Amino acid sequence: MNGLALLDYGSVLVFALTGALVASRAQLDLVGIAFMACLTAVGGGTVRDLLLDRHPVFWVGQPDYILIACGAAVLVFFTAHLVESRYNWLIWLDSFALSIAAAAGTGAALSLGQTGVVIVLMGVTTGCLGGLMRDVVCNEVPLVLKQGELYVSCAFAGALVAVGLDRLGVEALPTLGACALTCWVLRAGSLVFGWQLPVYKARPPRR
Amino acid sequence: MNGLALLDYGSVLVFALTGALVASRAQLDLVGIAFMACLTAVGGGTVRDLLLDRHPVFWVGQPDYILIACGAAVLVFFTAHLVESRYNWLIWLDSFALSIAAAAGTGAALSLGQTGVVIVLMGVTTGCLGGLMRDVVCNEVPLVLKQGELYVSCAFAGALVAVGLDRLGVEALPTLGACALTCWVLRAGSLVFGWQLPVYKARPPRR
Amino acid sequence: MNGLALLDYGSVLVFALTGALVASRAQLDLVGIAFMACLTAVGGGTVRDLLLDRHPVFWVGQPDYILIACGAAVLVFFTAHLVESRYNWLIWLDSFALSIAAAAGTGAALSLGQTGVVIVLMGVTTGCLGGLMRDVVCNEVPLVLKQGELYVSCAFAGALVAVGLDRLGVEALPTLGACALTCWVLRAGSLVFGWQLPVYKARPPRR
Numbered sequence: 001m002n003g004l005a006l007l008d009y010g011s012v013l014v015f016a017l018t019g020a021l022v023a024s025r026a027q028l029d030l031v032g033i034a035f036m037a038c039l040t041a042v043g044g045g046t047v048r049d050l051l052l053d054r055h056p057v058f059w060v061g062q063p064d065y066i067l068i069a070c071g072a073a074v075l076v077f078f079t080a081h082l083v084e085s086r087y088n089w090l091i092w093l094d095s096f097a098l099s100i101a102a103a104a105g106t107g108a109a110l111s112l113g114q115t116g117v118v119i120v121l122m123g124v125t126t127g128c129l130g131g132l133m134r135d136v137v138c139n140e141v142p143l144v145l146k147q148g149e150l151y152v153s154c155a156f157a158g159a160l161v162a163v164g165l166d167r168l169g170v171e172a173l174p175t176l177g178a179c180a181l182t183c184w185v186l187r188a189g190s191l192v193f194g195w196q197l198p199v200y201k202a203r204p205p206r207r
Numbered sequence: 208m209n210g211l212a213l214l215d216y217g218s219v220l221v222f223a224l225t226g227a228l229v230a231s232r233a234q235l236d237l238v239g240i241a242f243m244a245c246l247t248a249v250g251g252g253t254v255r256d257l258l259l260d261r262h263p264v265f266w267v268g269q270p271d272y273i274l275i276a277c278g279a280a281v282l283v284f285f286t287a288h289l290v291e292s293r294y295n296w297l298i299w300l301d302s303f304a305l306s307i308a309a310a311a312g313t314g315a316a317l318s319l320g321q322t323g324v325v326i327v328l329m330g331v332t333t334g335c336l337g338g339l340m341r342d343v344v345c346n347e348v349p350l351v352l353k354q355g356e357l358y359v360s361c362a363f364a365g366a367l368v369a370v371g372l373d374r375l376g377v378e379a380l381p382t383l384g385a386c387a388l389t390c391w392v393l394r395a396g397s398l399v400f401g402w403q404l405p406v407y408k409a410r411p412p413r414r
Numbered sequence: 415m416n417g418l419a420l421l422d423y424g425s426v427l428v429f430a431l432t433g434a435l436v437a438s439r440a441q442l443d444l445v446g447i448a449f450m451a452c453l454t455a456v457g458g459g460t461v462r463d464l465l466l467d468r469h470p471v472f473w474v475g476q477p478d479y480i481l482i483a484c485g486a487a488v489l490v491f492f493t494a495h496l497v498e499s500r501y502n503w504l505i506w507l508d509s510f511a512l513s514i515a516a517a518a519g520t521g522a523a524l525s526l527g528q529t530g531v532v533i534v535l536m537g538v539t540t541g542c543l544g545g546l547m548r549d550v551v552c553n554e555v556p557l558v559l560k561q562g563e564l565y566v567s568c569a570f571a572g573a574l575v576a577v578g579l580d581r582l583g584v585e586a587l588p589t590l591g592a593c594a595l596t597c598w599v600l601r602a603g604s605l606v607f608g609w610q611l612p613v614y615k616a617r618p619p620r621r
Contacts, residue, residue: 137556
């Protein structure tokens with residue numbers, strides 16, 4: 001329970017930073033940046049809570065989450081001009097957010113005793129939907145759709161690992177840690193070494 | 208009840224195929240294609256269930272739906288290069304998905320004894336929202352917005368027919384069958400014969 | 415309670431007009447325009463009700479809202495060609511819709527005794543999300559993201575004022591009136607006099 005809340009806090013903070021960074025690229029004012037930070041930060045977890053009928057939605061019951069997201073927006077507003085490449089920061093922060101949020105989603109579904117399929121989907125949904133909303137609203141190409149990069153697959157693999165460990169009787173904390181780590185290692189490997197899965201080709205490889 | 212589940216299965220399968228086809232046009236890998244297939248397949252029905260407060264959401268209670276959508280994604284991944292025109296397949300599969308999903312949404316609202324307005328809206332929502340999410344996320348022009356084609360109108364007419372038949376005391380199965388058929392005939396007629404409603408013109412027809 | 419319903423009716427009507435105007439710019443037929451009018455009209459309030467677990471969702475329990483939105487669509491369909499600048503009408507109608515909807519969202523959260531942070535967020539969400547959905551679906555640049563204009567900030571300020579007055583013991587009606595007025599004055603000032611908050615700059619002002 002406590003560990004889950006910590007994951008939610010972590011993913012909210014890091015996703016808020018990415019939302020604020022994207023908003024700063026669109027040259028919004030402080031309130032606009034805070035709006036995008038909040039949307040990105042709580043988007044995935046909100047969908048998870050609505051789908052699983054968990055009420056109150058995590059940030060409605062505990063408004064700290066929103067304050068954290070707003071704090072992240074203020075931080076970005078005043079410091080983003082100091083960094084060399086905002087895009088690089090965005091990509092790497094997003095990789096952390098994806099991993100932590102995937103673990104948070106997986107953990108929430110595990111704690112409710114859902115089936116394996118639902119647990120994996122909640123990991124993927126919570127991990128990917130915040131960033132997807134950010135990119136759709138800001139009219140950027142969604143990271144989910146970048147060719148030749150692992151993204152959804154990372155959350156998917158992390159959630160699979162978590163389900164496996166849980167079935168083996170491993171406790172919640174190491175299970176979710178392994179989930180986040182698997183997800184992040186795959187994403188980082190994809191960014192640094194170009195790891196990818198075979199993509200769909202319109203023509204078969206050999207004719 | 209059973210008939211409703213069948214409609215849900217059908218619309219999930221066909222919508223998943225359309226989602227996978229759109230994703231294959233964006234050259235995603237297998238997991239990305241499965242993600243888009245799932246989003247398209249369960250998007251409309253999920254919104255319907257959330258709006259009507261039906262819990263668990265249909266695919267959370269019955270994870271088969273997700274497995275079907277993933278199966279459709281695998282099928283498309285390995286066979287889509289064999290078809291001549293993926294766009295044609297997409298359009299026609301989407302017409303079936305629209306019709307079946309409109310009937311599924313209408314049936315769900317009918318079985319809950321909702322008012323006529325809500326029943327019609329649930330038919331339209333369930334029919335159109337999965338495809339709309341697919342197109343917005345993949346940055347395609349939403350089929351909903353194509354000029355000079357019937358789309359929303361088909362689901363609307365089908366749902367109207369279903370409400371009428373239900374009020375006349377016709378049983379659920381023929382009612383929903385007529386709903387799906389009406390929707391599909393209109394859509395097919397629009398695609399083949401160019402049937403359309405008068406569109407809005409910025410200037411009046413005669414000056 | 416009654417005042418709240420009135421605000422909901424008002425925001426539904428005006429938002430429906432804006433949705434229909436945007437749809438008419440995309441040259442849709444009457445059903446397509448009605449679909450966009452409904453989506454815009456009830457989008458923000460629906461998200462509010464789902465987040466706060468208020469069931470039935472306001473328009474599911476009271477289908478009049480949908481009929482009003484459809485009436486607005488019919489009105490726009492037959493009269494929009496008479497106006498000089500549809501874009502001007504859109505912008506100004508949207509400013510009213512934003513203000514009324516922000517008050518409606520704030521009022522709903524106030525009546526449920528939510529915390530201040532949640533109340534403010536509900537005002538912002540209800541005010542901004544209908545228009546955001548409209549713009550994302552129709553592929554327009556979201557008004558939320560327009561540079562150098564106050565938009566989210568108006569709803570934010572209005573909701574803040576409402577929370578303040580409520581804490582001072584002012585009654586619901588004047589509280590929500592002040593909320594809507596604050597929001598609208600800021601938005602109108604931004605449109606007419608160019609009021610804005612400092613926007614984020616990639617480089618610091620002085621080097």
